Amino acid sequence: MMNKFEENMNAAWEKYQSEKKNELYPNIMLLGISGAGKSSLINAIFKRDLAKVSNVKPETKGYGKIYYGKQYGLSVNLIDTAGYEMNQGNDYYESVKPILENGIENEHSGENEKIHIIWYCISVANERVEDMDIKILRDICNNAQIRNRVCVVFTKCDLDTEDGEKAAILKKILRDKVCDDLYCFETCNDAELELDIPKLIKWSANQIDDKDLREKFVASQMHDLKAKRKQANEAIATAVTAAGAAAAIPIPFSDAAILVPIQVAMVAKIIDLYGVSDLAAISKGLIGDIVISQIGKSISASILKMIPIVGQVVGSVVNAGVAASITGILGTAISAICYVNVKKYMNGESIDWTMAFSAEMVEKAMKAAKENASKSEE
Numbered sequence: 001m002m003n004k005f006e007e008n009m010n011a012a013w014e015k016y017q018s019e020k021k022n023e024l025y026p027n028i029m030l031l032g033i034s035g036a037g038k039s040s041l042i043n044a045i046f047k048r049d050l051a052k053v054s055n056v057k058p059e060t061k062g063y064g065k066i067y068y069g070k071q072y073g074l075s076v077n078l079i080d081t082a083g084y085e086m087n088q089g090n091d092y093y094e095s096v097k098p099i100l101e102n103g104i105e106n107e108h109s110g111e112n113e114k115i116h117i118i119w120y121c122i123s124v125a126n127e128r129v130e131d132m133d134i135k136i137l138r139d140i141c142n143n144a145q146i147r148n149r150v151c152v153v154f155t156k157c158d159l160d161t162e163d164g165e166k167a168a169i170l171k172k173i174l175r176d177k178v179c180d181d182l183y184c185f186e187t188c189n190d191a192e193l194e195l196d197i198p199k200l201i202k203w204s205a206n207q208i209d210d211k212d213l214r215e216k217f218v219a220s221q222m223h224d225l226k227a228k229r230k231q232a233n234e235a236i237a238t239a240v241t242a243a244g245a246a247a248a249i250p251i252p253f254s255d256a257a258i259l260v261p262i263q264v265a266m267v268a269k270i271i272d273l274y275g276v277s278d279l280a281a282i283s284k285g286l287i288g289d290i291v292i293s294q295i296g297k298s299i300s301a302s303i304l305k306m307i308p309i310v311g312q313v314v315g316s317v318v319n320a321g322v323a324a325s326i327t328g329i330l331g332t333a334i335s336a337i338c339y340v341n342v343k344k345y346m347n348g349e350s351i352d353w354t355m356a357f358s359a360e361m362v363e364k365a366m367k368a369a370k371e372n373a374s375k376s377e378e
Contacts, residue, residue, distance in 0.1 A: 012264035025069045026213040027077045027104055027113055028204075031096060032121035033130055034083035037155030040189050041121060045197060046074060047222035047346060064096075066104060073278040075216035079104060079115070093136050100146055116213065117204045118150040124166045124186075125156040129173045137178045149207050151183040157195055158188035198224050219275045222346050229339055231273045236331035239266035240324045247323035259323055266331050274338035276353070279345055329373060333365035 030038040043049050050058070050067055058065040058072075064081035067074075081096055103114040118140070122133060141147045152174060160166045164186065171184050183203055185196035201224050208214040218227050242262045271277055341356045355361070 008258075008260035008264075012261045013268065015261075016265060016268045024106070024113065024213065025075055025077050026116045026208050026210075026217045027079065028117045028119065028217075029079040029081070029096075029099070029115045030119050030121060031081055031136065032083060033123075033126075033133070036083060036121040036123045038080055038083065038119075038121045041119065041153060041155055041187060042078060042080065044187060044189055045201065045221050045223055046076075048072075048074065050078070050080070061099075069220070075220045075272070075275065075278060077104065090132075093132070093139070097139075100140065101143070115146070116149060116208050117217075118146065119153045119200075119204075120150060121153050121155050122170060123156045124154050124170065125159045127166055127169075129170055129177075134174075134177050137174070137182070141179045141182065151185060151200070151203060153200060154184060154186045156188055157186040158190045158193055160186075201227065215273060219273050220278065222275065222342070225339060225343055225346070228274050228342070229335060232270045232331075232335040232338070235266055235269040235273060236328060236335065239263065239269075239331055240328045243327035244320040244324040247320045250319040259327065263327055263330055266327065267334050270331060270334050270338060274335075274342050276338050276342065279342070279351070279353075325373070329366050329369045332369035332373070333362060336365050336369065337361060 058067045067078040069076050103112040106113050140150050154167050167186050174182055185200040187195055187197050201221050205214050205218055239262055243259050341351050345351050
C-alpha cells in the first residue's frame, strides 16, 4: 500500500510526463560534402550511432534525414543532410537552402520551427576546402537571419599533424575567402583527444536563446558533465527557494507531503538535465516510474529522519529551513547519482538504472549529501 508521499510522487510524476508530451526540442543541422564526418560528429557528442540506436526509421527528405528526438531517445532534433558529391554541389545547396531559412516541420503541429544550430563539417583528412564549401558558407554568412548560428567543425583532426598544421591552413582559407569571424572547432573520434568538443558544445548552447531548449541541448550532449551538473545545481536552487516559501508559515509534519510536487518537478528536471530519461529509454528501462517510486519510499522512510524537525518529535512542524534542507538534500543526492552513472555511460559502461536508483542507493546518496551540507555549515 502506498504512503502519502508515494501517492503524491506518482501523481506529480504523471502530471509532469503529461506536460512533456508536446514540448519542443532544439534543431541542429549538419552540412558538408559526403564523407565529411557528420555522423561521426553526432556519435562523438551525443554518444549515439543513429544507424543502430533504434528501430524507428528517420524521416527521409530530399536533402537527407531528420531524426526527431522523441523517436530515438534524445532531446534534440538532428537534420543529417545526405552530403554532396563533387559534381552535385549546386543541387545539394538548393535542396538545403529552404530548410536553412524556413526550418523544419514540427512532427505534431505541422508548423515550421527554425534551425537553431548549423554545424558545417569539413574533414581535415581531405586537406582542402572545396569551392562549394566556400560558396555555401559565404551565402550563409551573408544571410543575417542565419549567419550567427553557423560554425565550421573540422573533423578527423586525429589525422592532422601534431601541431595542427592542416587545420590551421584550412582556417586561413576560410578567413580569407568567407569571413574572418567564422567560428571554427577541431574534433575527432578519438575519445582521448578532446580537442575543441567542449568549446563546440558551449558555443552551440550559447546560440540557443530559449532557456528550455538550451537545457535540452546540454542534457543530450554526452561529453561535458560539468555543464550538466551546473544546470542541475540551478534547478536545485530554484526548488529549494520554492520549498522554503511553501513552508514560510510552518506546516504540520504530517502535511510535509505538500512539498512533493516541488520535489518531483526538481527530480524530474535533474533527470532530464543529465539525459538520464533518454539513456534509460534506450536501455528499455522505465526510469521515471522506477525513480519516482523509489524516491517516494526513501523520503518517507529515510530523509525525514535525517532532518532536524522543530521540537524533534513527529507531530510537530516543518518550517522553511527544514523544507529547504529536505529539498536540497534530495536534489543533491539525485544529481550525484546521475553524475556518477552518466559518467560511467560516457566511459562505455553498461548501467542498470533500476539498481542505480534503488532505495538503498538513494538513501546512501542522501546521507552523503546531508553530511556534506553539515560540513559546509561548520
